[in-house]
Amino acid sequence: MALSLQEQTKANEEAFKKTGSLFGLERLARKESDPGTYEAVWHILSNLCNAAWATGCKVSSSPIAAEGGDALWGLHTSTGEAICISRGISAHAGLLSDMIKNFIAFGYEDNPGFKEGDIFENNDPHYGGIHSPDFDMCMPLFYDGKLIAWASCVSHVSDSGSVTPGSIGFLNPDCYSDGLPISMERVGEHDRFYPWYEMRIRSRTRTPDFVMGDARGRLAGCLTIRERLEEVIEKYGLDFFLEAGREYIEDSRRYAVGRVKTQTVPGRIRKSQFKDLAMKGKRVLLAKQDIDCAFNLPMELTINADASVSLSLQGASGTVPFGENISPTALKSGLMMGYSHIVGFDMFNSGPIAAWDIEMPPAGSWANPFEVNFEAASGVAWAPAVTWVSNLYEVFGRLFQMRGFIEEMAAGSGTIMTAEFSGINQTGMYLTGLTLEQASQGSPARGYSDGENSAWCIYTPEADFGNAEISELYYPILFLGRNVAPNSGGYGQFRGGLGHTAVWMVHNTPGLEYQCGDAGMRSKMVANHGMYGAYPVVPDRPAYGHKTNVKQLIDEQKPLIHGRGDPESPAIASLIDAELVEDNAVAPFVTPEPLQDHDIIVHPIAGAQAMGDPILRDPESVAKDLNEGWTTDRVAGDIHGVVTQKPNGAFVVDAEATEAKRSEIREARKTRAIPFQQWWAEERERIKAHENMDPAIVTMWSTCMELSPKYAEELRAFWDLPEDFVFGA
Amino acid sequence: MAEFDKADIEKLIDGVLPWPATQDMLKSSKDTDRFDKYVEIMQARVDFEDPILLPLTPMLFIVAAKGERVVKCRCGHAFGDYRVNWKLSALINVRDDEASISEVYKGREMPDPAWVQIREYICGGCGAQLEVEAVPRGCPPDFEFLPDLDTFYSEWLGRPLPDTVSFEDKTLEKIAEWSN
Numbered sequence: 001m002a003l004s005l006q007e008q009t010k011a012n013e014e015a016f017k018k019t020g021s022l023f024g025l026e027r028l029a030r031k032e033s034d035p036g037t038y039e040a041v042w043h044i045l046s047n048l049c050n051a052a053w054a055t056g057c058k059v060s061s062s063p064i065a066a067e068g069g070d071a072l073w074g075l076h077t078s079t080g081e082a083i084c085i086s087r088g089i090s091a092h093a094g095l096l097s098d099m100i101k102n103f104i105a106f107g108y109e110d111n112p113g114f115k116e117g118d119i120f121e122n123n124d125p126h127y128g129g130i131h132s133p134d135f136d137m138c139m140p141l142f143y144d145g146k147l148i149a150w151a152s153c154v155s156h157v158s159d160s161g162s163v164t165p166g167s168i169g170f171l172n173p174d175c176y177s178d179g180l181p182i183s184m185e186r187v188g189e190h191d192r193f194y195p196w197y198e199m200r201i202r203s204r205t206r207t208p209d210f211v212m213g214d215a216r217g218r219l220a221g222c223l224t225i226r227e228r229l230e231e232v233i234e235k236y237g238l239d240f241f242l243e244a245g246r247e248y249i250e251d252s253r254r255y256a257v258g259r260v261k262t263q264t265v266p267g268r269i270r271k272s273q274f275k276d277l278a279m280k281g282k283r284v285l286l287a288k289q290d291i292d293c294a295f296n297l298p299m300e301l302t303i304n305a306d307a308s309v310s311l312s313l314q315g316a317s318g319t320v321p322f323g324e325n326i327s328p329t330a331l332k333s334g335l336m337m338g339y340s341h342i343v344g345f346d347m348f349n350s351g352p353i354a355a356w357d358i359e360m361p362p363a364g365s366w367a368n369p370f371e372v373n374f375e376a377a378s379g380v381a382w383a384p385a386v387t388w389v390s391n392l393y394e395v396f397g398r399l400f401q402m403r404g405f406i407e408e409m410a411a412g413s414g415t416i417m418t419a420e421f422s423g424i425n426q427t428g429m430y431l432t433g434l435t436l437e438q439a440s441q442g443s444p445a446r447g448y449s450d451g452e453n454s455a456w457c458i459y460t461p462e463a464d465f466g467n468a469e470i471s472e473l474y475y476p477i478l479f480l481g482r483n484v485a486p487n488s489g490g491y492g493q494f495r496g497g498l499g500h501t502a503v504w505m506v507h508n509t510p511g512l513e514y515q516c517g518d519a520g521m522r523s524k525m526v527a528n529h530g531m532y533g534a535y536p537v538v539p540d541r542p543a544y545g546h547k548t549n550v551k552q553l554i555d556e557q558k559p560l561i562h563g564r565g566d567p568e569s570p571a572i573a574s575l576i577d578a579e580l581v582e583d584n585a586v587a588p589f590v591t592p593e594p595l596q597d598h599d600i601i602v603h604p605i606a607g608a609q610a611m612g613d614p615i616l617r618d619p620e621s622v623a624k625d626l627n628e629g630w631t632t633d634r635v636a637g638d639i640h641g642v643v644t645q646k647p648n649g650a651f652v653v654d655a656e657a658t659e660a661k662r663s664e665i666r667e668a669r670k671t672r673a674i675p676f677q678q679w680w681a682e683e684r685e686r687i688k689a690h691e692n693m694d695p696a697i698v699t700m701w702s703t704c705m706e707l708s709p710k711y712a713e714e715l716r717a718f719w720d721l722p723e724d725f726v727f728g729a
Numbered sequence: 730m731a732e733f734d735k736a737d738i739e740k741l742i743d744g745v746l747p748w749p750a751t752q753d754m755l756k757s758s759k760d761t762d763r764f765d766k767y768v769e770i771m772q773a774r775v776d777f778e779d780p781i782l783l784p785l786t787p788m789l790f791i792v793a794a795k796g797e798r799v800v801k802c803r804c805g806h807a808f809g810d811y812r813v814n815w816k817l818s819a820l821i822n823v824r825d826d827e828a829s830i831s832e833v834y835k836g837r838e839m840p841d842p843a844w845v846q847i848r849e850y851i852c853g854g855c856g857a858q859l860e861v862e863a864v865p866r867g868c869p870p871d872f873e874f875l876p877d878l879d880t881f882y883s884e885w886l887g888r889p890l891p892d893t894v895s896f897e898d899k900t901l902e903k904i905a906e907w908s909n
Contacts, residue, residue, distance in 0.1 A: 261885060262759065262761070265874075265877075265881050265885075266877040266885065267875050267881075268877075268898070269873065270872050270873060271871055272868055272871050294844065294865065305884055401784065402784055403763060403767070404763040404766060404767025405763060406738070406742055406767075407755050408755070448746065491833075525845040526845060529860075529861060529871075530861035530862075532786050532859070532860065533788070533849075533850075533859050533861055535847075535861055538834060539839075539840050566836070567835045567837045568836035584836070584837040613858045614858070618744065634835070638832070666856030666857070669820075669851045669856045670820065672822050673820035673849070673851040674820060674821060675853075676817050676850075677907055680817075680907065681907070683866075687867050692842060693843060693867070694841070694843040694844050697867070700865070701865075701867050714869070715867070
């Protein structure tokens with residue numbers, strides 16, 4: 001008698017525990033006996049998922065999926081493990097897998113049962129979703145009447161009916177404001193959505209045509225997987241698919257473990273990380289939100305003797321009354337994405353993460369909110385998580401360096417600040433949605449070169465900010481500029497890829513809200529540390545002008561604003577007159593009142609982290625950046641110690657003067673710096689006195705020490721603080 | 730198994746290996762002796778004779794010096810037992826007010842010093858800037874990596890070191906000395 005899916009899941013877990021191999025596969029029999037077919041079918045399955053992505057995105061309606069490709073399809077085993085996924089937002093691969101596993105664990109095989117043509121969905125963070133605009137879908141796939149696999153999909157819809165318009169719900173005060181929940185539901189049968197599913201979307205989301213269009217896109221992609229998989233099984237046989245499907249996952253686990261053992265070093269890695277969310281005095285929804293918040297996002301990772309990896313989030317700070325809390329399931333999915341980028345690529349599936357031992361984050365922290373605070377909001381749960389995951393790139397970059405694999409090194413990523421609009425567009429239609437600017441950041445510095453400009457995004461390999469003209473079709477804006485942002489990639493021997501600045505003019509609307517959103521940004525702090533002595537990336541600081549004289553400037557054919565300008569004399573302040581000018585706004589925020597025609601928005605997108613002492617940067621690279629307009633005289637001289645001349649209109653390096661200046665910098669550093677012990681003794685007194693510590697920082701330390709006693713004990717011991725010392729007392 | 734020329738690895742380290750050759754390195758299966766080649770290359774570039782056990786960063790190395798495993802900068806400046814966070818033996822320059830932060834970040838690029846301080850860890854020997862931290866007041870310095878050196882050499886490389894030491898973080902022991 002065939003095992004139920006729950007029984008099969010349990011058998012899989014026991015086999016893994018007993019053998020150390022997923023599904024108990026101590027041999028990869030299909031791979032060993034027919035490696036050519038094994039490899040060929042992998043690529044066929046992979047392409048099948050990509051065909052679903054191409055079809056599904058085209059059927060989708062919102063620009064997020066249709067233009068930006070911000071969606072993902074996957075093929076899973078009968079028990080939910082991902083065999084392979086499409087291109088797209090790979091961060092969700094783990095979520096989709098866990099959603100299927102949850103449907104099995106919750107007993108849905110018996111009630112309501114699984115049958116051909118069923119459509120299941122979840123977007124509820126309490127049951128493993130990440131945030132309500134990410135609609136996770138799955139469909140059981142049958143062959144000869146037997147459930148043999150699952151197709152899955154996630155797409156990021158433009159609005160899910162949360163308390164504020166759009167899909168980056170950082171302002172949501174609690175889960176009740178997070179939007180329409182689809183809580184582990186069957187939403188259709190026989191390949192069709194239930195009528196009440198569509199009715200609910202029509203009555204509870206602001207852009208129902210887009211949301212339903214995206215639902216049909218998800219369905220179309222899943223049906224593509226189903227049809228193509230039938231062809232594969234007809235050709236290669238059901239047994240081959242079932243057996244090889246499992247082997248691909250175990251193969252990927254072995255690859256990741258092998259790579260850890262041959263390319264890293266056992267030991268303990270620690271990397272701190274922090275993030276701000278400064279909302280005091282801004283437009284918020286509830287009185288309790290008139291506060292500033294800070295997050296502690298610590299990562300402790302241990303590479304064990306057997307090359308398995310243990311991970312701890314001890315020290316994570318408490319939940320916040322905003323939509324920036326994430327379930328452990330969703331956090332694990334983000335981790336799986338980062339790890340697969342860094343270590344387990346090629347066959348991207350559930351395999352690599354199987355060799356991880358992830359300690360449950362402290363209950364009541366931003367990373368595990370619901371046990372203590374069931375009402376915690378998750379409108380943009382990704383925000384702290386992605387900042388935390390960005391550590392993983394640097395951590396493994398350091399490990400690869402130790403073994404000499406310089407070509408694999410990367411620094412950490414930058415930040416993610418979004419732009420979202422809502423209002424009536426130029427066709428008279430109400431519209432809310434996300435621009436795609438943030439999906440094209442600078443890439444991290446590598447061990448041997450600078451990162452790439454505007455060519456990378458941590459959460460998706462589809463690093464594409466889309467065509468400006470398409471954005472102009474959807475939203476009532478015109479692009480006045482899309483420029484490389486100088487000095488946005490940190491300062492180091494190798495700099496991060498540079499970000500860009502979008503300059504928009506509001507056009508042809510009775511009113512437009514600009515939500516400068518937090519999907520992992522920092523505005524009070526610098527982004528990330530440096531790596532190996534580099535300086536971190538600058539904070540995210542957007543700008544806008546309301547009730548401007550831009551129409552007059554156009555009528556008089558005078559210069560308009562096309563870029564950001566100098567950090568100390570912003571272009572928006574010098575080129576434009578306006579009743580309200582915010583030239584250095586602390587993000588995130590929603591504009592206090594709707595913007596109107598000819599208002600201006602200057603929205604920067606971050607570069608990524610640099611690597612190495614800035615005075616080790618090749619002087620010729622500094623001169624090249626100067627000539628491109630990618631850095632400035634001050635940074636070239638003061639930070640990189642490079643002296644240039646400009647004899648024929650272009651910067652050239654004065655090698656002798658550069659060498660002398662760099663020697664001066666080295667000596668000046670030694671003169672200015674003090675022994676650590678001296679600083680430690682002085683600093684502990686300043687800590688005790690909470691000297692120049694923002695209340696948000698004090699609260700952050702207070703919560704993280706309360707939630708993680710062991711972390712608190714070590715922190716007190718390091719600063720030689722009394723055993724009963726607490727911040728804010 | 731791929732084998733890469735030592736000279737190419739040197740070029741890679743210096744950032745001058747042509748992109749096609751770099752891509753080849755990225756795409757090929759890895760050379761099994763890369764660690765030994767890398768250590769040889771770095772050994773020739775440092776200003777000390779003590780054998781390198783592990784390149785901790787491109788500038789800092791765990792070395793075997795007179796029977797002790799200590800951290801040394803490329804210039805030879807020593808930072809003590811590798812199980813104590815080397816930052817405790819470094820010079821430090823902390824930017825925690827607007828005046829000092831504005832030497833690096835200007836205008837809208839400035840972070841808020843009540844939220845974050847910029848800590849620069851400087852080698853007392855050569856003045857190299859070894860690490861930079863951007864953390865709020867109260868954060869202990871990151872002890873980025875405490876290697877399990879004996880497991881690495883004995884179980885992963887298959888050639889145990891002549892002596893063994895415990896795999897433990899001894900940073901707080903040093904702090905305790907300062908406190909007394």
